[in-house]
Amino acid sequence: MIRVVLPQHLRTLAQVGGEVELQLHGAATQRLVLDALEARYPMLRGTIRDHGTHRRRDFVRFFACEQDLSHESPDASLPEAVVAGIEPLLIVGAMAGG
Amino acid sequence: MSGVRILVGTRKGAFVLTSDGKRDRWDVSSPHFAGWEMYHLKGSPVDQNRLYASQSNGWFGQLIQRSDDGGKSWKAVGNKFVYDGVPGTHQWYDGTPHPWEFKRVWHLEPSLTDPDTVYAGVEDAALFRSTDAGETWQELSGLRGHGSGPRWQPGAGGMCLHTIVLDPSDPARIFVAISAAGAFRSDDAGKTWRAINRGLRSQGIPDPNAEVGHCVHRIAMHPSRPNVLYMQKHWDVMRSDDAGDSWQEVSGNLPTDFGFAIDVHAHEPDTVYVVPIKSDSEHFPLDGKLRVYRSRTGGNEWEALTAGLPQSNCYVNVLRDAMAVDTLDPCGVYFGTTGGQVYASSNAGSSWAAVVRDLPSVLSVEVQTLQ
Numbered sequence: 348m349i350r351v352v353l354p355q356h357l358r359t360l361a362q363v364g365g366e367v368e369l370q371l372h373g374a375a376t377q378r379l380v381l382d383a384l385e386a387r388y389p390m391l392r393g394t395i396r397d398h399g400t401h402r403r404r405d406f407v408r409f410f411a412c413e414q415d416l417s418h419e420s421p422d423a424s425l426p427e428a429v430v431a432g433i434e435p436l437l438i439v440g441a442m443a444g445g
Numbered sequence: 446m447s448g449v450r451i452l453v454g455t456r457k458g459a460f461v462l463t464s465d466g467k468r469d470r471w472d473v474s475s476p477h478f479a480g481w482e483m484y485h486l487k488g489s490p491v492d493q494n495r496l497y498a499s500q501s502n503g504w505f506g507q508l509i510q511r512s513d514d515g516g517k518s519w520k521a522v523g524n525k526f527v528y529d530g531v532p533g534t535h536q537w538y539d540g541t542p543h544p545w546e547f548k549r550v551w552h553l554e555p556s557l558t559d560p561d562t563v564y565a566g567v568e569d570a571a572l573f574r575s576t577d578a579g580e581t582w583q584e585l586s587g588l589r590g591h592g593s594g595p596r597w598q599p600g601a602g603g604m605c606l607h608t609i610v611l612d613p614s615d616p617a618r619i620f621v622a623i624s625a626a627g628a629f630r631s632d633d634a635g636k637t638w639r640a641i642n643r644g645l646r647s648q649g650i651p652d653p654n655a656e657v658g659h660c661v662h663r664i665a666m667h668p669s670r671p672n673v674l675y676m677q678k679h680w681d682v683m684r685s686d687d688a689g690d691s692w693q694e695v696s697g698n699l700p701t702d703f704g705f706a707i708d709v710h711a712h713e714p715d716t717v718y719v720v721p722i723k724s725d726s727e728h729f730p731l732d733g734k735l736r737v738y739r740s741r742t743g744g745n746e747w748e749a750l751t752a753g754l755p756q757s758n759c760y761v762n763v764l765r766d767a768m769a770v771d772t773l774d775p776c777g778v779y780f781g782t783t784g785g786q787v788y789a790s791s792n793a794g795s796s797w798a799a800v801v802r803d804l805p806s807v808l809s810v811e812v813q814t815l816q
Contacts, residue, residue, distance in 0.1 A: 356480060356505060360521060390521035394505035398525045406504040440504040 349380055349425070350435035357395070357438070361388040366435055375430040377409060378421040395438060410437040448815040449771050450515065451779055452496065453787055454483035457805035459498060461516045463815075468777055468791040471800045477519065478510065485552050485766055488515075488813045492560035497579060499550040499565070507549050509565075511579045522579035526550070526567055529586035535569065536598040545569045545589070552766060554609035558616065566606035570597060570623040572635065585635035588621065593640060593657040600624035600660050600679075607765055608664050612671045612688075620674065620689060625660035628676070630689050641689030645678060662705045663765040667714035675717050675744070677707040677765070682719055684744050695744025700731050706768035710793060711776040715743040718770075718778060718794060720763040728783075729760035737780070739794050753797035754788065761786070766809035773814055781807030 351367045358364070369383045378401070385392045396403050401421065403409070409416040412426045412434050428434040451462040451471075458476030477483075481500045489495040496512040498519070507526065510519040526547045537543035548568040556562035561578040571589045573582040588606075597604060605624055612618035617634045620641075627642040640656050650658040660679035667673065676683040676692065680703050683692040696702035701721045710716035717740045723731045730736065735754040738747040761784035771777035778790045785804040788797045 354504075356502070360505075360508070390508075393507065393524045399527060404504070404506060 348432045349375055349383075349429060350432055351380065351384060352435045352437045353391075354438060354440045356440065357391060360390055360394065363388070368432075375425045376422050377416065377419065377425065377436075380425070380436060381421075406441040408437075408439040408441050410439055411435070447773060449773070449777060450488070450493075450813040450815055451769075451787065451789075451800070452486035452488065452498075452516070452809075452811045452813070453781055453804065453807060454486050454498070454766075454809035455781075455785070455805035455807050456482055459483040459486055459500075460801070460804060462787065462800055466773055468771075468773070468789060471789075473801050474516070477516070481508075482549075483808065484550060485809045485811070487553050487555055487811045489555040489560040489563075490557055493813055493815055495555070495560040495578075497553045497555060497563050499553055501549045507547075509550065509553075509579050523575065523581050526565070526571075526573055526582050527584070528571060528589070529584040533589075534595055535604060536596060538599060540598075542595065545571070547571075548603065551605045551607045552609055554611060557611050557613055564609050564611075564619075566609050566621060568603045568605035569599075570604045570606040570626060572606055572609070572619075572621055574635065585631075587631070587636045588629060588638045591629065591638045591640065593626070596657055597623065597626040598658065608661070610664055610666050610674070612666075613668045614671050618671070618688070620664055620666075622661040622664050622676075624662070625679075626657045627659040628661050628664060628689055641685075642692075643690065644685075644692030644694075645683065646681070646694075647679065649679070663707050665707045665709050665717070667709040670714045673714065673743070675707050675709060677704050677719055679703065679725060682707065682744060695740070697740070697745030697747055699738055699747050700749075704763075705765040706763045706780060708768045708770055708778070710778075711770045711772040712774065713741070713776075713793075716741050716793070717744060718768065719747075720768070720780065722762060728762045733758050733760060735759040735761065735782075737778070737794055737797075750790075750794045750797070752795065753790075753799075759784075764808055766811075767807050769810050769812040771812045771814045777812070779810050779812055781810040783807065 447466040453460040458479045461474040484499045486498040494515040498510040500508040532545035534542035552566040554564040565573040608622035610620040629638045645659045646653045672688045674685040684695045737750040761782035768780040781787045783806045787800045
């Protein structure tokens, strides 16, 4: 079970209150987490990564275990604590603007 | 009894303002989509409960929202805007080729006959259409494929397709305007397009009479006379009597002919409204006085409408999609400002009152006359 924390705007859009829990089929990577997230909440498509290229949107960040995973390969394994459900994967709107 | 619903898009959310037909007491909704930029909301002319809204921000991109109950509830629908084929390039600010990239939806124009059909004008400039109530979008790529496409260049606000005008007498005729390419018309439901910029003269481009490159800010039409178009260009207020084949300047006695918004009285095709703005480098009214100008002669002769509007220390702007009219009698006229005010006139502009004063900066105002 992977735990995902969405930023406030996307929680509102997806109509979820707290964390999202996802069951993955395969290795836990950013790509599979986002695939599963978008499958359950189709309204999130295009808001975290580009529809076509699946490239992360510029002002979205992925944090976990006090690390910035934003620049990791989308196919890299997530930290063990995230895979084990001990720590959540944080999807964050980058600090920008006023 | 009839009523009026004003759909207000702002930098930080959307607001729905409602009144009965007297238009003297208004109910202001809580913000919808709080914190998001709401470039435009518009209702279907054939189903007053069907609304479409463009929602975006720099973090999470573009969303389209649809309401089937007049704005009480909303559903996120399709937000996949993919250019048809190889997107190609347009000119960048420095004149170099730049690939077409989707940024946001500026304007949504519901069909005049089918509530499930809606057009979207986007940045980088292109026209999309949905025929399934916003669930999926297809580009009408003949516009971007117009031979002049590689020469289009962004205006200061981006290379946006911001105006879509549908001809009520001819379902195949569509007008669009792009900053800073100009105006275009299709006579075959969007398959092919021609530039309709003859008569426009723009000092900011090397050839003032060029086929494209004009910074058109908005076009308005009266539904009873679809061959007559009014245009607020970057500078100049223009009029066409032949569906855009040619244009004549009708700025007349305006104190400045720079501006963004332009609209036409619901029952008088020769009565036109603009909000003159001092200049393209100072986006606020002349002399700190917020004045709507009305022409009852189809242009050239303009009168200042000031009653109820601030006549000192006013430095707001009125953006291109931030003026609209209702169809009651007398005609109601509405506009929103970058200072967060929405002003309404229930007597065709002769006097004004603020419906609300402290919204976020207003991007768009559309009005529905409710039955």
